[in-house]
Amino acid sequence: MSKDLKGPTIAVIGKADSGKTTTQGRLMTPKLQFIRAVCDAASGTHGEYTDDEPTSEIVEYRVPLSGGLFMTFLDTPGFDGNLANSKDATTEGILNELEKYIAENSLGPIAYALFFLNTDDMTMSDLTVLPRKAFERVFQSSQVACLTAYWDRMEFENEAPFSVEEVADLEERLYASGRTGKSLLEYLEDGREDRGYNLRRFRSGLPIEGEATSAAYTLPQDIVFQLLSGQVVDTTLRERLAAMTKERDELAAKLHALPLQEKFEQAPTTANDAAPPQTEAVRTPRTRRQRLLDTIDKFSAQVLEMVADLEREALDVADECAADRAAFEAASAAIDEAEGRFAEITERVKIAEEERVYLGQERDGLRELEQSLTARLDEFGTKGARPSLGVSPSVDQRLGSRLKHTQASLKDTEDWISGVEEYYQKARQDAEQAAAEIEKWKHIRQGKERELNEWLSRESEQLLEDQESFRTLYATLCTSLDAMREGLNDSWEGKLGDNPVFWERLDGRVIKPEILAHPGDWATVIESFYQTGVTLALTGQMAKFHSTVVQRLKVREDLVEREWKKCVQGIFLPSLPPPPPPLTGHNREVNAVAFSWDGMKIVSGSSDDKVRVWDALTGKAQAFLEGHSNTVTSVAFSPNGEHIVSGSGDRTVRVWSALTGRTERVLVGHTDWVGSVNFSQDGTQILSGSNDKTVRIWDTLTGQVLRVLGGHTNYIYSAVFSGDGAKAISGSWDGTVRVWDALTGTAHNILKVGSAVHSIAVSGDNGRCIVTGSSDRIVRVWDGLEGKVLQVLKGHSGVANSVAVSPDGSWIISGSYDKTLRVWDASTGNVRSVLEGHSDPVYAVALSRDGRRIASGSQDKSIRVWDMASLTSVPHGT
Numbered sequence: 001m002s003k004d005l006k007g008p009t010i011a012v013i014g015k016a017d018s019g020k021t022t023t024q025g026r027l028m029t030p031k032l033q034f035i036r037a038v039c040d041a042a043s044g045t046h047g048e049y050t051d052d053e054p055t056s057e058i059v060e061y062r063v064p065l066s067g068g069l070f071m072t073f074l075d076t077p078g079f080d081g082n083l084a085n086s087k088d089a090t091t092e093g094i095l096n097e098l099e100k101y102i103a104e105n106s107l108g109p110i111a112y113a114l115f116f117l118n119t120d121d122m123t124m125s126d127l128t129v130l131p132r133k134a135f136e137r138v139f140q141s142s143q144v145a146c147l148t149a150y151w152d153r154m155e156f157e158n159e160a161p162f163s164v165e166e167v168a169d170l171e172e173r174l175y176a177s178g179r180t181g182k183s184l185l186e187y188l189e190d191g192r193e194d195r196g197y198n199l200r201r202f203r204s205g206l207p208i209e210g211e212a213t214s215a216a217y218t219l220p221q222d223i224v225f226q227l228l229s230g231q232v233v234d235t236t237l238r239e240r241l242a243a244m245t246k247e248r249d250e251l252a253a254k255l256h257a258l259p260l261q262e263k264f265e266q267a268p269t270t271a272n273d274a275a276p277p278q279t280e281a282v283r284t285p286r287t288r289r290q291r292l293l294d295t296i297d298k299f300s301a302q303v304l305e306m307v308a309d310l311e312r313e314a315l316d317v318a319d320e321c322a323a324d325r326a327a328f329e330a331a332s333a334a335i336d337e338a339e340g341r342f343a344e345i346t347e348r349v350k351i352a353e354e355e356r357v358y359l360g361q362e363r364d365g366l367r368e369l370e371q372s373l374t375a376r377l378d379e380f381g382t383k384g385a386r387p388s389l390g391v392s393p394s395v396d397q398r399l400g401s402r403l404k405h406t407q408a409s410l411k412d413t414e415d416w417i418s419g420v421e422e423y424y425q426k427a428r429q430d431a432e433q434a435a436a437e438i439e440k441w442k443h444i445r446q447g448k449e450r451e452l453n454e455w456l457s458r459e460s461e462q463l464l465e466d467q468e469s470f471r472t473l474y475a476t477l478c479t480s481l482d483a484m485r486e487g488l489n490d491s492w493e494g495k496l497g498d499n500p501v502f503w504e505r506l507d508g509r510v511i512k513p514e515i516l517a518h519p520g521d522w523a524t525v526i527e528s529f530y531q532t533g534v535t536l537a538l539t540g541q542m543a544k545f546h547s548t549v550v551q552r553l554k555v556r557e558d559l560v561e562r563e564w565k566k567c568v569q570g571i572f573l574p575s576l577p578p579p580p581p582p583l584t585g586h587n588r589e590v591n592a593v594a595f596s597w598d599g600m601k602i603v604s605g606s607s608d609d610k611v612r613v614w615d616a617l618t619g620k621a622q623a624f625l626e627g628h629s630n631t632v633t634s635v636a637f638s639p640n641g642e643h644i645v646s647g648s649g650d651r652t653v654r655v656w657s658a659l660t661g662r663t664e665r666v667l668v669g670h671t672d673w674v675g676s677v678n679f680s681q682d683g684t685q686i687l688s689g690s691n692d693k694t695v696r697i698w699d700t701l702t703g704q705v706l707r708v709l710g711g712h713t714n715y716i717y718s719a720v721f722s723g724d725g726a727k728a729i730s731g732s733w734d735g736t737v738r739v740w741d742a743l744t745g746t747a748h749n750i751l752k753v754g755s756a757v758h759s760i761a762v763s764g765d766n767g768r769c770i771v772t773g774s775s776d777r778i779v780r781v782w783d784g785l786e787g788k789v790l791q792v793l794k795g796h797s798g799v800a801n802s803v804a805v806s807p808d809g810s811w812i813i814s815g816s817y818d819k820t821l822r823v824w825d826a827s828t829g830n831v832r833s834v835l836e837g838h839s840d841p842v843y844a845v846a847l848s849r850d851g852r853r854i855a856s857g858s859q860d861k862s863i864r865v866w867d868m869a870s871l872t873s874v875p876h877g878t
Contacts (some may be wrong), residue, residue, distance in 0.1 A: 007071040008228065009107050011098065011139070014116030016054040016078025019149030019204065021073055034116070034149060034204060035061055035073050041221035054078055058101045060469070071228070072107065074098065079184075082740055091184075095134035102138070110142040112227055117148050117178065132187065142495055144188055145200040145227065148174070167297045171203065202226075214687070288531050289488050292538065296488075297482050299542055303477055307470050314463045321456050323414065324448045331445035335438060342434040352424035357744055359417045366410040373403040425785070458559055466552055473548060475539055484534045491524040501537055573850055576867070580619025582837075583863035585612055590648075590857030592844045596637040596658075599848035602855050603644050604863055605632030611646050613658065616853065616865065623661040634676045638683045645686055647674030653688050655700065665703040665779070670698060675717040680725040685742075687728055689719030695730045697742060706743040711738055718760045723807075729770060729784070731757030737772060739784050749787050753780065759802045763809035771812055773800030779814045781826060791829045795822055804847040804854075811868070813854055815842030821856055823871050833871040837864055 011835040012020045012035060042063045054077070061073040076098055079091050102110070111509055148171060162428050179186040189199050205217035210625035218226075286294070377399050418735045480501070487499040495504060497511075515522045566677060593617065595602055611625035611632055630649035637658065638646055644656040653667035653674055672691035685706065687697040695709040695716060714734035721728055721742065728740040737751040737760060755776035762784075763769045769790075770782040781791035798817030805812050805826070821835035821842055840859035847854055847868070854866040 007065060007069045008111035008223075008225075009074065009102075009109075010112045010114060011074045011076065012116065013076050013094075013144070014079065014114075015118050018078075018116035018118045019147075020055070020078075020116050022077055034114075034147070035075055037220040038073070038224055039063055041219075049311050052320055057775045058098060060105070071224075074101070074107075074110075083659070090131070093129040094133050095131060096140050097451065099134065099138045102452075110139055113139045113142045113144045115144060115146050115184070117174070117185065124622055135184075135187075143200075143225075143227075145202060146185070146188070147202045147204055147223070149204040150568070151782045167203070175201075190611055262684075289672060292531060292534055293485065293488055296484055296538060299538070299545075300477070300481050303470070303474050303545060306806075307467070307474055307555050310463060310467045310470055314460070314467060317456060317459050317463060321452060321460070323407065324452050324456065328445055328448040328452065328844075331441045331448060334441045335445065338434055338438045338441060342431065342438060344430045345427055345434050348427045349424065349438070352420060352427050353741075355420050356417065356424055357741070357746065359413055359420060360746065362408065363417060364412045366406055366413060370403065370406050370410060373399055373406060377403060421785075447570075462555060462559065469548065469552075473545065479542060480537065484538060487530055488534060491521050492526040496526070496530060499530070501533060504533060504537060548674045573852070576852060577617055579853070579865040579867050580615075580617065582863070583614050583619045584609065584861065585621050586861050589843060589859040589861060589865055590842070591633050592635045593846045593855045593857040593863055594636045595846050595848040595853070596641045596853060597639050597849050598641060599850055599853060600847075601637070601641070601658075602863065602865070603635045603637060604844075604857055605635040605646055605648075606861075607631040609648070611635060611656065612676045613644070613646065613661075614863070616848075616855070623658075625656050625661050625663075627656075627663045627666075628652070628671075633674060634678075636677055636679050638679050639681060640683055641677075643683070645677045645679060647677040647688055647690075649673045653677055653686065653692075653698065655686070655703070667698050667703050667705075669705050669708075670694070673715075675715065676719040676730075678719045678720045680742075681723055682725060685721070685723055685725065687719050689716035689730050689732075691715040693732070695738075695740065697728065697745075707742075709738075709745050709747075711747055712736070714756075717756075717758050720760060720762055723764060727784075729760055729762055731760040731772060733757065735774075737770060737782070739770075749784060751782050751784070751787050758799060761803045761805040761812075763805045763807060769805070769809045771805045773803040773814055773816075775799045779803060779812065779822075779824065781812070781829075791821075791826065793824050793829055795831055795833075795834075796820070802845045803839065804845045806847060806851045807849065808851075811851065812846075813845045813847055815845040815856055817841040819858075821845060821854065821866070823854075823868075835866055835871070838862070 014020055039061055044067070055075050056077055058077070059075045062070045063073065063076065064070050072479050077094050079094060102108075116362070175185070179189060202223045203217055204220055204223060262361055341533055354852055377396070380396055380399065401661040403844050419778040481837050483499055483501045487496055487501055490496045490499070514528050515526070519526075583602070583604075584602065586606035586608050590604050590606050592605040593602060594604075600616055601622065602616045604612050604614065606612075609626075609628045609630060609632060611628070612622065613623035613625070615622055625644070627647075628646065628648040628650050632646050632648050634647040635644060636646075640656055643664070646654050646656070648654070650673060651668075651670050651672060653670075655664045655667070656662065657664055667686070667688070670688065670690040674688050674690050677686060678688075678699070684700055686700050688698065690696070693710070693714065693716060694711045695712075696705055697707045697709070698704065699706055709728065709730070710728065712732040712734050714732050716730050716732045719728060719730040726742055727748065728742045729737060730740070731737045731753075733756040735753050735755055735757065737753060737757055738747050739749040739751070751770065751772075753772055753774050755774040755778070757772050757774050759773040761771045763771075768784045770784045772779070772780045772782065777798060777800055778798045779793035779796070781793070782788065783790055793812065793814070794814040796814065796818050798815050798819075800816050802815040803812065804814075809826055812826050812831075814822050814824065816822070817840060819836070819838050822831055824830070824834070825832050835854075835856075838856065838858040838860050842856050844857035845854060846856075852868050854865070854868055854871075856864050858864075
């Protein structure tokens with residue numbers, strides 16, 4: 001055996017104080033530590049078990065066995081946040097770190113995962129979708145066992161240790177309580193039944209004096225011994241373990257106190273001593289005829305096995321079709337159920353929204369009444385100081401009473417609004433979850449439908465063709481192979497001269513007369529010739545068979561290749577070439593840029609009154625749109641990519657065909673410059689903001705104005721829809737951002753920036769996260785519902801003229817008069833990258849919908865495209 005032969009790898013997981021390697025946080029004296037005990041048993045020493053610090057990173061322990069063999073323990077940080085000095089203390093994070101460690105150290109598959117449960121609390125962290133996937137990746141082929149430790153010291157002050165009966169009863173109750181809806185214990189016991197084994201349980205502890213503990217506790221080294229007795233490591237160890245298992249009962253008493261290494265050394269030795277001596281098998285030489293007969297038999301069996309395999313595979317595919325059909329039907333039923341829930345939740349949202357509007361109007365009315373009553377009281381109070389006016393005290397009392405009643409009603413209304421707002425937000429969250437569930441089931445159904453209609457149908461057809469082909473081949477081969485066998489078992493004096501294989505390839509040649517006259521003299525020569533002919537014919541048949549197999553594999557390869565490519569398209573984003581060089585063509589500053597929804601095109605607007613469309617990958621100009629008579633201030637693509645909208649200093653909004661470049665309609669109504677345009681997510685509405693201090697919502701199809709939103713007191717430079725189209729958000733030079741109800745036109749909230757707002761952006765569907773760029777050079781992140789500032793991003797030395805935000809709100813892009821772009825981490829407010837390249841102020845920034853590319857427009861007349869992934873070190877598609 002090699003000196004460095006590696007044995008099984010065992011991962012140890014659980015809470016920090018569950019008895020893996022440390023005793024941090026226990027009540028009484030140091031306890032038995034599992035890995036430490038196994039290491040000491042293997043080395044024959046007994047260390048002192050002190051209160052070590054909790055494991056803060058993955059630690060590898062090598063336990064030497066006999067003959068240069070060793071097994072590896074991987075101790076992991078404690079779950080549920082009991083993790084010191086770690087960047088990620090979540091269950092998923094720890095499992096990901098373990099997976100990374102295994103790959104980097106080439107440890108191979110994990111043989112066992114030992115899951116330690118606390119004797120005072122078996123409830124583990126929720127094993128939701130992502131942690132469960134991580135667990136499956138790491139322990140895909142692993143056996144899992146549960147352990148509870150510390151039973152030997154589970155006593156409290158001045159109390160005796162638990163008895164065997166108490167331990168058994170308490171443990172059962174703990175296992176029952178630990179199986180919560182999403183716990184790791186529940187998943188191991190119920191969710192991994194397809195592994196073909198029952199979850200093994202062990203109770204680890206030291207013997208209690210005076211107690212019959214043989215059925216109560218097991219020493220750590222004995223637990224490992226039991227696990228490895230059923231674990232195949234290599235041929236030598238397998239033989240040793242088989243012998244040890246046979247003599248386990250006889251050696252148990254003798255080996256109980258021995259170190260682990262001695263157990264692995266002594267048990268196999270005893271077994272080998274008792275085993276009978278092995279003798280080397282005697283090889284029987286074979287003649288050429290015997291070798292050919294053996295080859296024919298093996299080849300015939302191989303062909304027959306191929307035919308049988310095809311028949312089994314056809315049955316498997318039929319079963320898979322039935323299973324996928326059932327999964328498709330189940331997904332369809334789940335979609336119907338989810339859509340029903342979504343409809344109910346949507347109705348709740350609608351009712352809550354109507355109640356919000358009604359209560360908001362009532363609140364506004366009460367506030368006006370409060371102000372009016374207060375003003376009248378002040379007026380009568382002033383007059384009351386003049387006795388000559390003769391004001392009745394009853395008027396003052398009546399007004400005071402009405403004011404007090406109004407204020408109480410106002411407080412009640414505001415409380416109701418707060419409650420309705422919470423209900424509304426909860427309903428919105430429920431609606432988002434229900435919509436996500438519908439999408440999930442739709443993807444599942446679509447995948448099963450595609451497999452049934454494409455992959456499995458083609459697979460079934462191909463299998464039928466393969467079966468027919470190989471059956472025909474087998475029938476032909478059987479006739480030929482039977483003839484070969486008959487000839488090899490015959491002689492030249494017999495019927496060999498009638499064998500078809502004998503005459504194959506002879507092209508009508510005739511045997512010499514002397515051979516026919518004296519067949520016995522020529523038997524050896526003729527039979528040797530025949531054996532050569534059999535070898536040639538057999539080789540040809542084998543080549544034909546294997547050629548057919550290779551041809552089948554090639555067809556299957558092409559079939560699977562097509563399926564793989566479809567899966568790639570459905571799961572992964574396409575790879576992108578390096579960003580193109582700066583896009584030039586405008587002859588004045590570029591005021592606006594926007595990506596198409598697929599990220600393949602960029603549209604730009606300039607002070608040269610032109611709109612241009614570019615290939616986002618190559619940078620080549622694709623279209624040149626003319627029609628505006630003044631500066632183009634804003635541009636946007638429709639979600640389906642078929643239309644472009646632009647706003648201009650000529651006071652109009654134009655809708656263009658992205659395919660032909662022609663103007664489809666001109667939206668007229670603003671009385672001053674149009675500073676901003678935007679499409680709703682479904683493309684049915686257009687939003688515009690203007691220097692005339694209004695925001696307008698237009699019907700895309702008809703060009704009619706649906707609503708005019710008034711309230712700003714200065715120019716409106718930016719206006720966008722929320723992702724769901726329910727809100728319109730506008731930013732103005734009056735230093736405010738207004739959040740409007742797109743349906744009613746009422747203002748939900750007013751964010752007071754305090755400086756002229758040049759640009760706004762929103763993330764998520766409901767527009768709750770709002771980003772602003774303003775003339776005070778600051779980028780701010782707001783909670784649009786509460787009106788609170790979440791982050792203040794400082795760093796630009798010029799006006800923050802343009803902002804964009806990723807759909808998930810993780811990244812913020814800003815462009816400034818200081819000629820730079822900045823990439824911010826929205827969660828921390830830190831700058832991840834500062835992009836330099838423009839020679840003049842940056843007027844516009846845009847982020848592709850997949851978050852992989854940035855486009856920027858500048859006073860230097862150019863557009864630049866930047867690779868987002870290289871700036872943030874985030875994998876594509878994250």
